[in-house]
Amino acid sequence: MPERSPKALREAIAAHAPQLLADFDRHWKRDIADTYDLTPVPAFMARWWTEYALARDPRLDARVSDLEDRAADADDTAEAHALLEQAAHLRREAGHTEPGQ
Template identity: 50%
Template sequence: MQLWWTQYAIARDPGLEAHLHDLEARAATSEEAEESARLLAEYSRLRRAAGAVDPGL
C-alpha cells in the first residue's frame, strides 16, 4: 500500500513527477559517479517525502 500511495502522491503533483523523471534521466546519462549518486539521493529523498504525506491531504 505504501508503494501505491507514494506513486499516487507523486502523480498528483505534475511538477514533482517531472522533476523526478528529470533527476532519473540525468543520473542515468551522467558520466560522473558522484553526480549520479547525488542525483539519485535527491530522487530518493523526494520519493520518501512524497510517501510520508498524509493520504487524506
C-alpha cells in the first residue's frame, strides 16, 4: 500500500488499478476540488483506500463482489444480511491495511 495521502493513493491506483482511476478522479473533483472544501478528505481517503486495497487483491475483490451479488439475489432477508455482513467485514479488514503492506 502507498503512503496514506491522496496524491500517493492516486499514483498507486493509476499504476496498479487503472480501472478505478476515472471514478477516483471524478469523486475527487466533485467533492473536493470543485468545492475547495477539505472536510471530506478523510472520508474520501477511507473509501478509496479500501477500494484500492480490494482492487490490488483480485481474489479478495472477487470474494467481496460474490458475497454482494449473492446478497442481492437472495430471497431470504436473513441470508442477504449475513452475506452483506461478511462482505462488510472483508471491506473493513481491507481498509485497515497499512502503508507498506
